[in-house]
Amino acid sequence: MSNEVVLSVKNLSVVFHTPDGDVAAVSDVSFDLRSGETLGIVGESGSGKSVTASSIMRLNNSVTASTSGSILISGVDVLTADEIEVRRVRGSEVAMIFQDPLSALNPYYTVGKQIAEAYLVHHPHVSKSEARAVTLEMLKKVGIPNPEKRIDEFPHQFSGGMRQRIVIAIALINNPKVLIADEPTTALDVTVQAQILDLMKELQAEFNMAIVLITHDLGVIAEAAKDVLVMYGGRVVERSTVEALFSEPTHPYAWGLLGAVNSLSSSGRGALATIAGSPPSLIALPSGCSFNPRCAYASDVCRTEVPLLRSIGLQGSVTACHLPDVEILSIGHGVASR
Amino acid sequence: MFLFIVRRIFFAMVLLLAVSFFTYMLFAMLPSDPAALTCGKNCKPDVIAANRIRLGYDKSLLEQYWLFLKGIFAGRDYGTGAAAFSCGAPSLGYSFGQHECVTTLIAQTFPVTAYLSIGAFMLWMLIGISTGAIAALNKGKWQDRAASIFTSIGVSLPTFYIGLLVLFSVVIWLRILPFPSYESPFDDFPVFLRTMILPWLVLAVLSAASYTRLTRNGMLEAMNEDFVRLGVAKGLTRRIILRRYVMRQALVPIVTIAGLDFAGLLGGAIITESVFSLPGMGKMSIRAVVESDLPVLVGTTMVAAVFIVIANVLVDIAYGYLDPRVRVK
Incomplete structure (x- = not known):
């Protein structure tokens, strides 16, 4: 082929x-x-x-x-x-x-x-x-x-x-x-x-x-x-293979999405997991990373600078997040195994 | 489909019967004595009495209605002996105001109304649909605004105002055309055209306004449909998309309303005919109202009703043809 x-x-x-x-x-x-x-x-x-x-x-x-x-x-x-x-x-x-x-x-x-x-x-x-x-x-x-x-x-x-x-x-x-x-x-x-x-x-x-x-x-x-683009507020925030997205998600927004899916598949009758807040207005996008108002890991740099896409991990993923690689990978693995 | 048509025609018949009954009763119950209207002011009582019997106004209302109905199918004889006369089928009664069978009167006046209606209808569909399409294709630009001004004028100004204005400016002030005097197109075609051109235009321009709006809105609505986007995604040219996708959808309500409007016009364009002194059914109806010539009023009302009912049936059939979703299997 x-x-x-x-x-x-x-x-x-x-x-x-x-x-x-x-x-x-x-x-x-x-x-x-x-x-x-x-x-x-x-x-x-x-x-x-x-x-x-x-x-x-x-x-x-x-x-x-x-x-x-x-x-x-x-x-x-x-x-x-x-x-x-x-x-x-x-x-x-x-x-x-x-x-x-x-x-x-x-x-x-x-x-x-x-x-x-x-x-x-x-x-x-x-x-x-x-x-x-x-x-x-x-x-x-x-x-x-x-x-x-x-x-x-x-x-x-x-x-x-x-x-x-x-x-x-x-x-x-x-x-x-x-x-x-x-x-x-x-x-x-x-x-x-x-x-x-x-x-x-x-x-x-x-x-x-x-x-x-x-x-x-x-x-x-x-x-x-086979491959996935995760989009948020008009931008690509993560690009990875499907396997990587589900085993090692690298963006807080992707963590939220996966968390919502996992709460559906896990047994038990607790509340559905959701991503707090609502999608941003595209007329007035938040400054910096547009996901920052809904992000549990947001710091000052997230509110001022738009994160650039960078390679991360060993599965060829690309993410747009200011968090350090080590932190992203450990939280990502945690979300995926939940 | 065949059954559907048969059923629609049957109901149309029933409807017409009801219309004839109520029209006849309504006019017959007016407080004027039809027999007294048969001759002038200084009429002798015995003449009135004789006319009452001759025209059948001595009988009960229901009996009169029955004679009227029977006359439509079998014709009708009035009086006996030397003064007797008859109106052949389909007889709609006898006008004592004009001393003539109503059917004959309608046969004389209807062609004028038909020429007026057909000419105006073709013009107004042409004007209405093309201005509406131009407005839709240039949404928000000056063409659209001009069309919307045209629509407002057409919808809000009454026919008699525009009619008289046009008559005054073109005939009396500018003297481009002579004063209208109707001639049959078979007798004198140039005079016929000269007479009809103004009423055609006035009626067409005023009626076109609502078609402009209908076409514009229908096309704009269709352009937002998903299937139009799919048409673009197929790689079709703009012309094909406009014709097969946009216009096709916008046309459905236009055909429906056009059928009914045209039928209404065939019943007599009363104001236009009066303003331009065209000897059509509308003008005859006005005269009948003024003279309380009840048989003529009943007759013209029946003719108008027949056209509207026929148009309804035709529109229903056309609708099934135009929109496959309502087609009856």
Whole structure:
């Protein structure tokens, strides 16, 4: 399996201009993604994970948002390319799965038309009947039973899980190099969630594509991702492999997340562990490390200086925390073994 | 689908029957004596009495209504002997004010109303949808603000005011057009056009206002839908997204309301016809009101009701066609 870098995000920053002031939704996010690999991005609502995702396809409104940095996909910088080039990349090189499959499909056209439409726009010389054959093939691949009949049905005739399969079919019809899955299982039942994740893994192996998996659910990350970005207040606060995140978390925010998960899995009927406080307002981020008001380990330096990402431990993790390495590693191991 | 249509048509019939009953009763219960209105002020009592019998106003109200209903399907004969006459089916009664069968009167005036309605309707859909689309595509810019001023004017100014203003400025002051005098398009097409252009424009511009707003809001709402984002993510061009995703959704309520508005117009654009002295059904209704010509009023009300009921059925069917989610299997 080749391991070429298919997606390279460098110093991505997104600022939304709102009537209440500028919102720094994403600050200085960088990562590389190789084909066949899955990168998970976790964080609370407002941590910047979805904005990062939509930036990759340049779906942010160019009037209300200013974006800087670079996003390279097969040699094209999505942020500076002209509209025609971006349109060529969208759907064929990068595709996207949305959170809510109930609203992601156009209710006025049959699912077959919507899948074929995605194929035809990047294959303009293909006839409609050929596109239909490709669509039928894709419907079979994503596990829609009785596809010959269902290809001519409308989205409202499908269940939520089936609709997410249709959305996946639309995303994969052009064999993209990168698939962005923005909370792909959040709106689904737990049993259906597992099926969709399995389907994504299966198709990833078949097409050798890279997946950016955005979620707030650590269970989904553990299930599907290889590497993880933990985001907080629009910044990456930790980057590590999934194994390292669960065995040796290196950021106080990650400790909080894991603590909340562990309190669910441990027996007993005590109160759920939570992270004290609430996510920061992106209009007025706390100075220094934006997690400092909620951090039990915060000191004066945390309130004045933004911590830079640095390598830590032996598992290749990167963290943005002012605490000394030794202290981080010992607390991290403690959290993981709890 | 077929059953659905049959059921809708059946209910439409029942509804029309109810409308006819209440309209007839309401007008018949007015405190004016229809027989006394059949001849002038210095009418002799025996003429009134004779007319009362001839026109059937001596019978009970229910019996009168029954004769009216029967007349619609079988035609109706009035009087006996030398003074007898009849109104063929579908008879909606006899106008004692104009000494003519109501059906004949409607047949004479309806084409004028239809020409006015069809022309104005096409113009206003064109103006309304295009200004609404321009406003939505330029949200917050000067085009949007201009459209919103246009909407406020169109919604708040009454037809008779704008109509008279236009009539005064174009015909009397600027003398661009001669004073309107209606001619059938088959007799004198240029005169017909010259007469209709102002009422078409006035009616269209005023009615377009609400369609501008409907289109603008519908499109802006659709643009925020997830499925439009997915359309962008597919790599579709802006034009295709606007047509298949945005307009497709915005069109559903527009079609619904347009059908009902058009039907309402076919029942007679009373004010527009009066201002521009067009001999249509609306103008005839006004005259019938002034003269207490009850049969004409009942007749025009019935025609208007038929159009509105038909439009409702058509809109329901169209709605199922436009939105697959409400399509009946």
